[in-house]
Amino acid sequence: MKISSGKTRKVKLTNRGDLALYFIGAGSAFAKTLNQTNLLVVSAQDHLLIDCGSRCSQALHAVGLPLTDIRNFVITHSHADHIGGLEEAQLTGRYLTRKKPHMLVNRRYEKILWEQSLRGGSEKSEGGGLAFSDFWTVTRPVKLKGFPRETWDASVGSINIKMPRTMHFPDSATSWRNSAWSCAIVINNKILFSSDTRFDSELIESYDKLFNFEVIFHDCQLFTGGVHASLDELSTLPLPIKRKMILMHYGDNWRDHRLSARQAGFHSWAREGHTYTFPD
Numbered sequence: 522m523k524i525s526s527g528k529t530r531k532v533k534l535t536n537r538g539d540l541a542l543y544f545i546g547a548g549s550a551f552a553k554t555l556n557q558t559n560l561l562v563v564s565a566q567d568h569l570l571i572d573c574g575s576r577c578s579q580a581l582h583a584v585g586l587p588l589t590d591i592r593n594f595v596i597t598h599s600h601a602d603h604i605g606g607l608e609e610a611q612l613t614g615r616y617l618t619r620k621k622p623h624m625l626v627n628r629r630y631e632k633i634l635w636e637q638s639l640r641g642g643s644e645k646s647e648g649g650g651l652a653f654s655d656f657w658t659v660t661r662p663v664k665l666k667g668f669p670r671e672t673w674d675a676s677v678g679s680i681n682i683k684m685p686r687t688m689h690f691p692d693s694a695t696s697w698r699n700s701a702w703s704c705a706i707v708i709n710n711k712i713l714f715s716s717d718t719r720f721d722s723e724l725i726e727s728y729d730k731l732f733n734f735e736v737i738f739h740d741c742q743l744f745t746g747g748v749h750a751s752l753d754e755l756s757t758l759p760l761p762i763k764r765k766m767i768l769m770h771y772g773d774n775w776r777d778h779r780l781s782a783r784q785a786g787f788h789s790w791a792r793e794g795h796t797y798t799f800p801d
Contacts, residue, residue, distance in 0.1 A: 522736055528794035532561065532584040534568040534591075540680075540709055540799040545580045547769050547793040549742070549749075550602040555793055556580045557602040558716075558770040560738075561591075562708060564801075567678030569593045569625075571706055571714060575605025584794075589618050593677045595625040597716035598689055598703035599638050607634075608642050611656035615646075623658045625675040625682070630702050631659065669727040670697055673704070683707040685728060687718040690748040697721070711799065713737045717770060720754035729762060735799065738791060741768035743778055752778055756785040763787050 546556025557574035662673035742749035
């Protein structure tokens with residue numbers, strides 16, 4: 522893995538074939554000095570945006586990439602810092618570019634996303650009757666068998682993702698089974714991007730056993746409680762896992778916790794605006 526030495530000033534949707542992850546942001550939902558934790562994946566002629574929060578479009582504009590250029594989306598769950606930019610994506614696609622963006626989404630989550638979030642601002646744009654399919658082209662992931670938990674698989678060209686279910690919210694949920702719909706993303710069988718999740722050592726350890734991840738990018742809240750994994754909870758993981766774990770989705774005061782994270786053995790903190798490259 523190679524991390525760009527400085528922030529990427531101009532982001533492109535193609536490269537020479539390496540797998541590149543651009544961190545649009547690394548902040549939590551309520552961070553004020555950080556962009557939201559959305560991730561752009563690029564490999565050769567293919568790209569995929571993982572989550573599109575309310576500030577995503579502006580953050581991409583700042584590095585020379587219009588949201589309208591993004592053709593492929595996958596969404597991990599329905600909080601505003603992960604879906605707040607989707608209305609712009611679907612409306613500009615229908616009324617400005619006249620090209621539907623493309624989403625990897627199963628039927629169950631499409632229904633949740635449309636009926637609980639996107640429908641209100643779009644269904645009646647032309648008097649009524651519009652549906653998700655009027656705004657998006659869809660690839661249906663395939664449900665995999667033999668995995669430790671419900672896991673879905675889909676690809677955009679050379680970019681393959683697997684989507685294991687996660688235990689994010691509500692805080693009363695006892696497992697991923699009785700949680701609201703949310704997922705992590707396994708990228709090309711080598712990287713785990715947890716998105717938002719409560720502490721779930723079974724997810725981390727069982728999927729690392731399957732894939733032996735090169736890197737694990739993991740949600741890290743700086744206090745314990747609520748619907749995110751805390752730094753203290755993550756610190757209880759085995760050292761070999763922590764050594765390849767890069768912390769993300771953190772608060773504005775993350776610098777106050779750098780020493781404790783280093784002492785616990787974590788790899789690093791995700792660098793907002795930087796590109797992580799994995800040779801093919």
